Amino acid sequence: MTNIAHYINGQLTASTSGRSQDVFNPATGEVTHQVALASEAEVDAAIAAAKAAWSSWAAQPVLRRARIMDKFKYIVNERAQELAEAISAQHGKTVDDALGEVTRGVEVVEFATSAPSFMKGEFSENVGSGVDSHMIRQPLGVVAGITPFNFPAMVPMWMFPVALVTGNCFILKPSERDPSASLLLAQWLTEAGLPDGVFNVVQGDKLAVDRLLTHEDISAVSFVGSTPIAKYIHQTGTAHGKRVQALGGAKNHMVIMPDADLDMAASALMGAAYGSAGERCMAISVAVPVTDAVADALIERLVPQIEALKIGPASDPSSEMGPLVTQDAVARVNDYVTRGEAQGAKVVLDGRGFTQNKQGYEKGFFVGGTLLDNVTEEMDCYRDEIFGPVLSVVRKKSYQEAVDLIHGHNYANGTAIFTRDGDAARSFAQDIEVGMVGVNVPIPVPMAFHSFGGWKDSLFGEHHMHGMEGVRFYTRIKTTTIRWPSGMRSDPQFTMPTLG
Numbered sequence: 001m002t003n004i005a006h007y008i009n010g011q012l013t014a015s016t017s018g019r020s021q022d023v024f025n026p027a028t029g030e031v032t033h034q035v036a037l038a039s040e041a042e043v044d045a046a047i048a049a050a051k052a053a054w055s056s057w058a059a060q061p062v063l064r065r066a067r068i069m070d071k072f073k074y075i076v077n078e079r080a081q082e083l084a085e086a087i088s089a090q091h092g093k094t095v096d097d098a099l100g101e102v103t104r105g106v107e108v109v110e111f112a113t114s115a116p117s118f119m120k121g122e123f124s125e126n127v128g129s130g131v132d133s134h135m136i137r138q139p140l141g142v143v144a145g146i147t148p149f150n151f152p153a154m155v156p157m158w159m160f161p162v163a164l165v166t167g168n169c170f171i172l173k174p175s176e177r178d179p180s181a182s183l184l185l186a187q188w189l190t191e192a193g194l195p196d197g198v199f200n201v202v203q204g205d206k207l208a209v210d211r212l213l214t215h216e217d218i219s220a221v222s223f224v225g226s227t228p229i230a231k232y233i234h235q236t237g238t239a240h241g242k243r244v245q246a247l248g249g250a251k252n253h254m255v256i257m258p259d260a261d262l263d264m265a266a267s268a269l270m271g272a273a274y275g276s277a278g279e280r281c282m283a284i285s286v287a288v289p290v291t292d293a294v295a296d297a298l299i300e301r302l303v304p305q306i307e308a309l310k311i312g313p314a315s316d317p318s319s320e321m322g323p324l325v326t327q328d329a330v331a332r333v334n335d336y337v338t339r340g341e342a343q344g345a346k347v348v349l350d351g352r353g354f355t356q357n358k359q360g361y362e363k364g365f366f367v368g369g370t371l372l373d374n375v376t377e378e379m380d381c382y383r384d385e386i387f388g389p390v391l392s393v394v395r396k397k398s399y400q401e402a403v404d405l406i407h408g409h410n411y412a413n414g415t416a417i418f419t420r421d422g423d424a425a426r427s428f429a430q431d432i433e434v435g436m437v438g439v440n441v442p443i444p445v446p447m448a449f450h451s452f453g454g455w456k457d458s459l460f461g462e463h464h465m466h467g468m469e470g471v472r473f474y475t476r477i478k479t480t481t482i483r484w485p486s487g488m489r490s491d492p493q494f495t496m497p498t499l500g
Contacts, residue, residue: 004035004179006042006203007186009049010196017042021124021205026323027313027497029231030362033090033141035179038204040288043171043211045201046411049216050142050169053197055346058139058167065165066115072161073109076102083184087152088314090178092323092365093276095314099155103263105157107448108466112161118471119166119187131483137475139167140219143288144231147327149175149227149498150387156185158452159222162470168219173212177325179203202379213237216315220474222465224281226385227411227457234460245461247453250413253286253394254442255402255428257419258294262298265418265442266301269359270417272442274309274369277321279329282414282436284376285386287393288402295395299348299373302391306349306369313361323356323365324388328366333388337370340381340392346373352387385411401426408435414453435459437443 017038021341057065076083084098089167091098113417121136146157152174160170174182180203189199202208205236205466212218213236220243227248237244256265256270266314272284289295312319324330334352341347351368375382376391382392406415417428425439435454438444445466446452453464463473466496 002009004033004183004203005201006036006038006046007183007201008042008046009200010190012183012187015039015042015203018159022329023177023179024326025089026325027058027315027364029327029365033180035176036203037176038112038202040207040211042224043202043204043208044215046171046202047142047192047215047217048409050171050200051306053195054139054141054169056259057169057195057198059290060167062115062119062165062167065167066113067187068193068412069109069115069118069161069165070113072189072194073106073113075108075188075192076106078207079184079188083153083181086180086184087178088322089299091149091152091163091325092495093279093314094322096316097276097322098314099145101134101170102446103153104448105151105154106263108132110159111448112165115165117162118286118468119475122226123332123478127481131481131487132412132450133479133481135479137166138478139475141168142171142217143168143220143474144171144173144218144220146173146209146212146221146223146225147175147395148283149177150225152181154180155224158224158465162466163222163474166471168474170197170200171198171212171218173195173204173208174201176205202253209233209234209476212243212415214240216240217427218242220244221246222473226464228307230460238469243461243473245463246459247281247465248453248458249411250458251286251382251385251411251415252282253406253409254415255293255417255419256287256289256298256405257399257417257421257424258291259420260294260418262294262297262301262490266305268418269298271392274306274321274389276384277324277367278389279302279387280443282445282452284416284442285390286382287390287391288396289393290396290399293375295393299371299393302317302371306371307459308367311354311366312356312358313364316358321369321389324367326366327341327365329369329388331365333370333386333390336381336384336386336388337372337390340372340375340379343379345379345381345392347371354436362371377405389447395413400431403428403432407444407481410457412456413458414438414444416444420479435464
């Protein structure tokens with residue numbers, strides 16, 4: 001059985017911790033690998049390698065750093081199929097879905113190649129008599145990224161391209177559920193010309209996370225995951241003097257107005273709710289049809305499409321939805337459906353007990369597409385992030401009731417409205433208290449040159465990810481004020497200095 005290890009100082013590094021964890025093929029339920037779980041000493045070794053490499057890396061011209069990112073971009077594009085297959089084998093999502101993940105990650109790499117433009121500072125001549133002033137951005141030092149299982153390539157690429165190109169060294173702690181993608185990225189960065197030690201991968205669990213959060217040589221930490229862990233990451237990291245951006249959970253609503261194109265809305269919901277088996281932080285898990293007539297018509301369109309979902313392993317090109325990542329995830333999703341039913345929700349379509357009839361996949365971690373109607377705000381299936389292929393329908397009588405519903409939830413990651421009414425769309429986009437908004441767009445993930453992040457309990461910290469917010473997170477400003485000796489007074493001045 002293959003052991004998945006660390007990547008430290010430019011090479012694969014076997015673990016000496018004596019601890020490991022099973023990695024599964026979710027489609028078959030079989031253990032395929034063992035992943036190392038780092039000791040504190042192994043985390044320290046990665047940090048030491050990054051610290052040793054930092055001064056030289058930070059001193060490199062920004063254009064040189066950008067060219068390495070550009071070469072890395074071409075390598076990833078050329079080998080996207082290999083990376084997608086590695087993702088699918090351990091996450092379970094279809095290969096086409098994994099290819100989409102890779103594409104969205106590469107978009108951030110493309111953004112990072114423009115560093116010579118976005119790293120330019122500002123200069124002011126004659127801010128006072130014979131005095132000039134300029135501002136520059138400089139890197140923080142060694143930074144870390146702690147990433148989730150659901151996007152093992154894209155989320156790391158939300159972080160490290162911007163961190164590296166701005167002059168930082170990076171430690172990646174990927175999810176232990178699907179760790180292989182991280183090693184491909186590390187090896188390809190080295191192939192692209194990244195110096196040894198600038199990018200390191202430490203496989204591990206909470207022990208590794210806590211070491212990154214408390215180590216004095218880590219300047220900043222980026223995180224994507226559940227809200228309870230995001231709170232912990234933010235509190236622990238900031239308590240130890242680190243800059244932290246921690247993206248948490250989501251419960252994304254899609255409002256369907258009476259004038260909406262219901263065929264388009266139903267089709268959008270299919271991909272947004274059931275794509276990647278619902279294991280997306282931007283998945284639409286709550287449909288909010290305005291009026292019962294819209295709700296009934298929407299469900300009438302959804303039912304046959306959900307029943308026709310092709311659920312199977314990533315190895316089957318016809319599969320539209322794969323398995324969940326673990327058996328525990330299956331149990332969690334089924335439990336939410338059971339509780340929802342007990343609390344009064346109508347189970348229109350039930351994915352519990354779904355069995356895969358393809359030979360060799362009978363023990364895979366599959367759940368069928370599930371549709372719940374008459375869901376209310378008090379139900380657990382509405383309040384909590386399920387992270388599975390479950391769509392809840394919450395009926396509302398008016399636009400304002402739909403808005404109030406969204407404002408009443410503690411998550412505020414993404415939302416969408418489907419309508420032909422420009423006034424309703426503009427009001428929704430302007431007034432809704434959510435970080436990312438779509439108008440007739442079900443999953444409003446910003447492009448790489450904008451920034452990604454939610455509000456309320458979906459984000460802890462001051463900065464969103466990638467785009468210029470990412471640049472601001474991974475850099476700090478230095479302002480220099482300059483006056484040369486010509487014309488300067490030589491006598492001491494004890495009053496507050498001014499430049500007039």
